[in-house]
Amino acid sequence: MLLMFLAIVPGATFPGVLAAFLVNKIFFTVMGTLVYVYLFVSAGEAFDTELGWIRAHGVLLLLLLVGAAALVVVLVRVFWRRLKGLWAQAKQGGKILESPRAYATRVLLPQILSYAAKIGVIAVFLAAYSIPVTFNSVTHVMGSTSAATVTTVTPGGVGVTQAANAVALRDYTDPATATAYSLTQELVTTATNVVLALILVLLVFGWTGGEGVGGGVVHRREGEGAHHARGLQGEAPPAQEPPARVRTVTRRGGRGVGAGPAGSGPRGPGPAAPRAAGPRTRAR
Secondary structure (H helix, E strand, C coil): CHHHHHHHCCCCCHHHHHHHHHHHCHHHHHHHHHHHHHHHHHHCHHHHHHCHHHHHCHHHHHHHHHHHHHHHHHHHHHCHHHHHHHHHHHHHHCHHHHCHHHHHHHHHHHHHHHHHHHHHHHHHHHHHCCCCCCHHHHHHHHHHHHHHHHCCCCHHHCCHHHHHHHHHCCCCCCHHHHHHHHHHHHHHHHHHHHHHHHHHHHHHHHHHCCHHHHHHHHHHHHHHHHHHHHHHCCCCCCCCCCCCCEEEEECHHHCCEEEEECCCCCCCCCCCCCCCCCCCCCCC
């Protein structure tokens, strides 16, 4: 996806596109962290059993985190000179953060609406399979789905997501119903996303395969590259010759009228046009 944005956005750089992607993930990262914290706190005894080593060695875990942070700081200081150029390009991707109002209306608000729609989809499918719709059950589904997406080993997380949802809903329904719910929800949402994506691609790029957007950028960049190459080789760009102007010249003595391009004739700045060879006859 990042490479696609790099190809179709004129003047885009990979650090800038990556920074814009990270800015877009701020809200979802915060919400995901809150969900994990809620599950961690509400799990209680389950986490005491499964994460007993972490609870028993909290100081050691804290020291490991501090050491990792210190290592990151040292690496940044060592490679900072090389990272300066990348940092300048990355700031272009986070330019919208300089205007809190623009970020709130153009990024944050649509993301809040999409997150609310995601919660609504989960609640609707839970109710369709007679699974209790509560804050706890919805949160468990969101947390298990997120964890399955991060640790997925299958295309689209198929199978892994269903297993995680079945474990998360074990206090609300049986594993068969939970698996059927999860599979149906994934199939319906995936089909809907594919249809909407196809419609948006056709509206933005049309039937030309993106030549109007990406192709124009590629051709323009190729032209700029060729012009730059001629400059490096010391060759002057080809100049277009202006069209020749035609004027009529009348000779003295009524000898005749001649026509030719500007600059021709006896009074022009250029050389006179050659006369036809042969005997000259004078009128008596």
